[in-house]
Amino acid sequence: MAKVAPPLIHYYFGSKDELWRETVDHSLGELRRESSAICSATRTLAPLDRLRALLQAITHFAARCPDHFAMIVAEARSDSDRFAWLQKNYTGVLFADVLSILQDAKNRSQIKDVATDQLASMLVGGILVYFTVDPATANRRDVKKLADEYIDLMFVVLLEGLAANPGPIVSRARTGRRKSR
Numbered sequence: 001m002a003k004v005a006p007p008l009i010h011y012y013f014g015s016k017d018e019l020w021r022e023t024v025d026h027s028l029g030e031l032r033r034e035s036s037a038i039c040s041a042t043r044t045l046a047p048l049d050r051l052r053a054l055l056q057a058i059t060h061f062a063a064r065c066p067d068h069f070a071m072i073v074a075e076a077r078s079d080s081d082r083f084a085w086l087q088k089n090y091t092g093v094l095f096a097d098v099l100s101i102l103q104d105a106k107n108r109s110q111i112k113d114v115a116t117d118q119l120a121s122m123l124v125g126g127i128l129v130y131f132t133v134d135p136a137t138a139n140r141r142d143v144k145k146l147a148d149e150y151i152d153l154m155f156v157v158l159l160e161g162l163a164a165n166p167g168p169i170v171s172r173a174r175t176g177r178r179k180s181r
Helices: 006-013 016-041 047-064 066-077 082-107 116-133 143-160 168-175
Strands: none
Touching: 006 016, 016 047, 016 066, 016 082, 047 066, 047 082, 047 116, 047 143, 066 082, 066 116, 082 116, 116 143
16 A cells, blocks of 8 residues: 555565554654653652643543554454553553552552552543544544543542432442442
């Protein structure tokens, strides 16, 4: 499709897999460098402020480049070593950063005693699904505004909860049982 002779690919990249890795580095490298810079620059802030800054960067990237995350999902569904490579070099690194911040917040009693790995998956997964799968987001011109609105909502729900009037339903969800009447 690119009208490049296959020998040139092998000359410059060695193999199609190496070309793929270079392409991924080009597309996801920006996010990894940005998240690394954010983690370094915010290391003295409170954990929830660090979390917001990192998730905001991920959200803005996902809003600008939804196809990049669609590629990750496609690789996760395929039977190849590529997804393991993606996890080791990109998604796993981002996830580890989010998980580390959540663990720090938990250790400082700034969030409830919850399974931080599950919470990290909910936060990052929610961002990726919303901006990758929802066709309405792909047609929006103001993706920066959409990303800001999304992260604001995420933090309202994360910090204030979802229930307008926490009652028996919330209690039941915490215990896994129905309250007796």
